[in-house]
Amino acid sequence: MKKLFNAADRMADDMIDGFVAAYAPVVVRGAHPRVVRRRHPKPRDEKVALVIGNGSGHEPIAMGFVGEGLLDANVVGDVFAAPSADLILEGIREVTGEAGAVLLISRHEGDVINGQAAVMDALDEGLKVRPLLMYDDISSAPKGEEEERRGAAGTIFIYKILGAAAETGMALDDLVALGEDVRARTRTLGAAIAPGVSPLTGQPMFALPDDEIFIGMGVHGEPGVARRKIGPVGDLVGFMMDELLADRPIEAGTPTVALINGSGGTTRMELLTVYREVAAILDARGVPTTSPVIGSLSTTQETAGFSISLLTATPSMLALWEAPQASPDFPRIYGAGAGR
Amino acid sequence: MKKLFNAADRMADDMIDGFVAAYAPVVVRGAHPRVVRRRHPKPRDEKVALVIGNGSGHEPIAMGFVGEGLLDANVVGDVFAAPSADLILEGIREVTGEAGAVLLISRHEGDVINGQAAVMDALDEGLKVRPLLMYDDISSAPKGEEEERRGAAGTIFIYKILGAAAETGMALDDLVALGEDVRARTRTLGAAIAPGVSPLTGQPMFALPDDEIFIGMGVHGEPGVARRKIGPVGDLVGFMMDELLADRPIEAGTPTVALINGSGGTTRMELLTVYREVAAILDARGVPTTSPVIGSLSTTQETAGFSISLLTATPSMLALWEAPQASPDFPRIYGAGAGR
Numbered sequence: 001m002k003k004l005f006n007a008a009d010r011m012a013d014d015m016i017d018g019f020v021a022a023y024a025p026v027v028v029r030g031a032h033p034r035v036v037r038r039r040h041p042k043p044r045d046e047k048v049a050l051v052i053g054n055g056s057g058h059e060p061i062a063m064g065f066v067g068e069g070l071l072d073a074n075v076v077g078d079v080f081a082a083p084s085a086d087l088i089l090e091g092i093r094e095v096t097g098e099a100g101a102v103l104l105i106s107r108h109e110g111d112v113i114n115g116q117a118a119v120m121d122a123l124d125e126g127l128k129v130r131p132l133l134m135y136d137d138i139s140s141a142p143k144g145e146e147e148e149r150r151g152a153a154g155t156i157f158i159y160k161i162l163g164a165a166a167e168t169g170m171a172l173d174d175l176v177a178l179g180e181d182v183r184a185r186t187r188t189l190g191a192a193i194a195p196g197v198s199p200l201t202g203q204p205m206f207a208l209p210d211d212e213i214f215i216g217m218g219v220h221g222e223p224g225v226a227r228r229k230i231g232p233v234g235d236l237v238g239f240m241m242d243e244l245l246a247d248r249p250i251e252a253g254t255p256t257v258a259l260i261n262g263s264g265g266t267t268r269m270e271l272l273t274v275y276r277e278v279a280a281i282l283d284a285r286g287v288p289t290t291s292p293v294i295g296s297l298s299t300t301q302e303t304a305g306f307s308i309s310l311l312t313a314t315p316s317m318l319a320l321w322e323a324p325q326a327s328p329d330f331p332r333i334y335g336a337g338a339g340r
Numbered sequence: 341m342k343k344l345f346n347a348a349d350r351m352a353d354d355m356i357d358g359f360v361a362a363y364a365p366v367v368v369r370g371a372h373p374r375v376v377r378r379r380h381p382k383p384r385d386e387k388v389a390l391v392i393g394n395g396s397g398h399e400p401i402a403m404g405f406v407g408e409g410l411l412d413a414n415v416v417g418d419v420f421a422a423p424s425a426d427l428i429l430e431g432i433r434e435v436t437g438e439a440g441a442v443l444l445i446s447r448h449e450g451d452v453i454n455g456q457a458a459v460m461d462a463l464d465e466g467l468k469v470r471p472l473l474m475y476d477d478i479s480s481a482p483k484g485e486e487e488e489r490r491g492a493a494g495t496i497f498i499y500k501i502l503g504a505a506a507e508t509g510m511a512l513d514d515l516v517a518l519g520e521d522v523r524a525r526t527r528t529l530g531a532a533i534a535p536g537v538s539p540l541t542g543q544p545m546f547a548l549p550d551d552e553i554f555i556g557m558g559v560h561g562e563p564g565v566a567r568r569k570i571g572p573v574g575d576l577v578g579f580m581m582d583e584l585l586a587d588r589p590i591e592a593g594t595p596t597v598a599l600i601n602g603s604g605g606t607t608r609m610e611l612l613t614v615y616r617e618v619a620a621i622l623d624a625r626g627v628p629t630t631s632p633v634i635g636s637l638s639t640t641q642e643t644a645g646f647s648i649s650l651l652t653a654t655p656s657m658l659a660l661w662e663a664p665q666a667s668p669d670f671p672r673i674y675g676a677g678a679g680r
Contacts, residue, residue, distance in 0.1 A: 002534050002550070002551075002553075002570055002644065003610060004533070004576070004606065004610035004613060004614060004646070005610065005613060006573055006613070007572070011609065011613075014612075015609045015613050016612075017613075018612035018613055018615040018616035018634075019612050021615065021616060021619045021629075022612070022619075022632045023674055024674075024676070025675050025676070026674055056609065057607075057609060059608035059612070060608050064608070193342050193344070199609075213342075230342055232345075232347070233345055233346055234346050264605075264607060265604075265642045267343075267397075267399065267604060267641050268399035268400050268404070268639070268669075269351065269355045269539075270343060270344040270345065271358075272354075272355045272356075272359050272362070273344055273351075273354045273355055274358070275358040275361065275362050276354055276358035276361060279361045279362070292362045294358075299607065302605045302606070302607060302642065302644065304642065306344070326672070326674075328672065328674070331669075332666070332668065334365040334366055335365050336365070
């Protein structure tokens with residue numbers, strides 16, 4: 001397998017070594033070596049902590065988003081494996097004080113089971129913690145069954161907006177309610193172009209004919225909803241935007257944030273071209289776009305593909321989305337331009 | 341070819357459309373549609389402008405580094421093709437005032453020829469402009485023939501440090517001298533693991549056996565200096581660091597900045613692991629590391645590979661390296677950590 005690692009059983013640990021060495025001014029390893037937390041947290045009795053556990057192999061999400069104005073701790077699982085309930089509990093313990101904590105859970109089976117078990121254990125210990133399930137992928141369950149959907153790149157809206165809100169001192173229940181509101185306003189649809197190689201098997205994670213793409217494939221190669229011949233990117237994005245806007249229509253005049261996420265092996269040239277098409281489609285419908293993020297943030301190794309996430313943000317959500325943060329890997333957000 | 345584009349002859353233009361739409365608060369298209377410049381430049385008679393032209397297909401470099409504290413303008417060529425002298429001249433004209441301009445030229449044949457011709461034409465027009473050749477790749481010419489070397493990811497040190505210096509009002513000749521000093525203190529060595537696909541041909545850009553890597557290959561597949569069997573990343577990085585430190589020894593106690601650049605198709609997990617090995621090797625030699633950058637900044641489509649660049653920065657260089665900037669794509673730099 002042509003990947004850069006020392007030993008299969010050290011992939012996540014070696015990565016964390018490099019991460020905490022590189023970004024030591026802002027992050028530090030927790031008491032447990034698989035917990036990465038902020039180096040300088042606010043007094044934990046004054047601020048609700050945001051914690052997430054996830055399998056590694058999808059970087060920079062979520063470890064790269066630990067920092068001021070974002071996450072308080074990330075619990076790092078093995079490659080593509082949800083961390084155990086006990087491990088997630090370690091992360092919750094490290095950062096939870098009187099103000100409590102939100103455990104963010106991207107809705108995938110192992111993450112939900114282990115995350116909910118960790119919350120139960122934390123409650124048993126007298127810690128004030130609430131889970132927030134995150135789901136946004138419209139291809140994983142039909143309209144009307146939103147709570148059955150998977151978490152995809154649109155979860156990044158929740159990370160950032162709740163991160164900024166927690167920094168202002170927002171209380172636990174209000175944070176969870178805000179997260180639910182962001183979730184309700186977010187939709188994501190992805191496309192898979194070509195597989196990356198699994199570090200676990202050394203093999204491609206799925207198979208696709210040379211001229212076909214999947215619409216709606218999950219981050220580990222879960223089945224999509226449609227296959228299409230590859231063609232001009234404008235046609236592909238047009239199809240995907242029709243699906244997104246059918247699932248949750250956006251009225252003209254509603255400020256909308258687009259997040260174009262790369263799966264790892266798609267170039268920045270391509271992602272910028274996708275954004276061009278998304279912005280043009282929204283513009284033609286009279287929908288103003290603002291404060292986009294374009295980047296390979298939630299990846300699946302070097303898989304080629306991308307997703308489009310749309311958030312119709314309230315003014316206060318938008319302010320939180322645009323608020324400064326200090327994490328190693330979250331991109332800069334620049335708002336809406338003059339002269340658009 | 342499984343790439344996301346509308347038409348082969350519109351790749352660069354469509355990409356620029358997306359870029360200036362997404363980052364309109366900080367960048368704007370120039371009078372010529374292939375020139376991207378800052379939206380809000382300082383009065384151009386008070387600040388030396390920094391301009392660079394380059395072929396597209398290597399994003400985010402260099403377009404993504406246009407912004408306050410960094411570049412004033414980028415002239416965007418076709419995929420893998422240096423922009424013409426006339427086009428580079430358009431970029432110089434747009435941002436050059438009384439204070440003058442530095443044209444940064446990464447040392448590749450077409451870029452040098454066209455860049456130097458553009459400088460001559462600009463001088464003929466009465467513009468005050470100086471070229472700065474950038475070269476850092478130790479695999480492309482032997483020690484003692486540094487000026488024959490190619491530009492590689494270590495050029496990013498020059499962009500950032502000169503960008504911050506120009507913002508302080510440094511004069512043209514001083515900026516060029518500073519750039520030469522940064523260049524003299526920088527060394528880079530890369531490794532190619534697996535080819536990306538050229539958008540021009542739809543074919544892989546080079547061929548490598550399944551268990552081999554090239555050391556020192558250039559960004560378009562130019563021949564390397566050695567082939568190695570792939571093995572533990574610590575062994576590979578050890579070999580590369582020996583080469584780098586033989587080319588330019590670093591004394592114990594000399595603060596050193598490492599830049600780990602991904603070629604596009606190498607995961608963040610792998611790049612962080614490479615940094616772990618680099619930092620450990622420097623630490624074992626008593627060399628303190630500070631303010632690293634780890635990211636896929638100078639890419640060649642989805643090529644798998646990486647490079648290590650080392651800069652032994654003076655205190656003033658380091659301050660400029662760490663100075664704030666406001667570009668779409670340059671990463672945050674966090675300095676050296678407490679408790680390293």
